[in-house]
Amino acid sequence: MSIKGQCPPVGPATFVSDDFVFGRIEEMAELRQRLSARESFVLHGPSGSGKTFLLHCVIRNLPDVLYCPQAGSPQLVVQSLAFRLVELRDRYTKSFLRNAQAVKMKSTISLRGIVLEAVRRGKYIVVLDHLQGPAAALSSDTRDLMLYGETPVLAVARSAHMEDLGFLTPMFSLRGERMRLSNFAHVEATRFAEEIARRTGLWANNLPEFIERIVSLSQGSPGAILKMLQMARIPRYRLNGYVKTSPLYIDFRLGWHAQNAW
Ligand SMILES: Nc1ncnc2c1ncn2[C@@H]1O[C@H](COP(=O)(O)OP(=O)(O)OP(=O)(O)O)[C@@H](O)[C@H]1O
Ligand SMILES: [Mg+2]
Incomplete structure (x- = not known):
């Protein structure tokens, strides 16, 4: 069964009209439910199964999501979260970063301080897409967000194992902290x-x-x-x-x- 909803085109294989979502009704309901419960969890599944695509369908109307498209390093994460905070006109961030250009001018170290504090003060959900074996530094930033800021973090990886989740693996060790998106039967x-x-x-x-x-x-x-x-x-x-x-x-x-x- 197919349903209609407006989704941004995502990924290399997008060529159908961007308002077509096939099936995945239960999976989208589960994603919505987990996000509204403000849970931290990992969304995992094979390449091309539709993790990024479905996520965009679900988060596009949520105002408080800080989405990082390529969570490859602490620098990339901090910068994309800073861009998003500026876009959302976050009150704390505003006094340090007036626009996207200001984000580009700041060092990673000072951006990191601003972002962690803004996230701690606000009521956001952080989404880290395309994680691939994050090293210790990124994992410890993520842990800080989750524990001290009580910010839910949605980590998106191809598996919930060490090779994809890296040092984040122990933070999503419980079964309830993992959501698997399988390919279609x-x-x-x-x-x-x-x-x-x-x-x-x-x-x-x-x-x-x-x-x-x-x-x-x-x-x-x-x-x-x-x-x-x-x-x-x-x-x-x-x-x-x-x-x-x-x-x-x-x-x-x-x-x-x-x-x-x-
Ligand atoms: N339920 C669906 N309905 C329509 N198109 C879909 C659906 N699921 C996936 N797609 C299409 O498949 C493409 C690949 O999906 P996507 O990039 O989200 O996979 P992924 O799981 O994020 O892969 P990767 O692990 O490589 O990042 C999307 O661009 C989208 O066009
Ligand atoms: Mg993806």
Whole structure:
């Protein structure tokens, strides 16, 4: 079943209209519920399963979310939180940072002090997307936010293990502190692919077989399915009205690995 809601286009494989969300009703309800309960938790799932996409659907109307799109280092986190605080005209931040330009002029050390204090005083939710094995410094900043500021932190990673959550792993050790987003199951993934093909007017003599093949090759990943459907329009993967599945899949794999290394 599909529902409509307005979502920003996210990720490399976005090419359908940006108001289309397929399924995920329960997952979005759970995300909303956890955020409104102001819980800290980790959202994890394989690449392309839709973590960033769903998150945007849910947080776009929440005024108090400080979203960091690439939580790769303390510098990146502090800077994107500072930009967001300026955008929200946070009262404390205003006296130190008048605009985005002022954020760029400050050192990480002074930004860090301003951001931690602003978050401690305010009633925000911090979202750290695309975490990849955060080291000790970022993890200790995050712990400070959670413990002293009592700010909920939503950490987004591909798994809840050490290689993705790094030093944050012990902070999300309980089962209730983890939410998994799986790929679509086979039937759902097939319907998703058929719906995308229909919406984008994709046609081929071997369309049903092609869809069947990419659904199983992708293991139900919506991001991977979208990408391969997109590639199926490119002339070099077509011959006499047929999609050439094998070369398309090989090129997809090569591109997917390169594109999905954060
Ligand atoms: N339920 C859905 N309905 C429609 N499109 C979806 C859905 N889920 C995912 N997508 C599409 O799949 C693409 C990939 O999703 P997204 O980038 O959110 O994956 P991710 O889990 O964040 O991956 P990564 O771990 O690599 O960051 C999105 O750009 C979006 O277009
Ligand atoms: Mg993502």
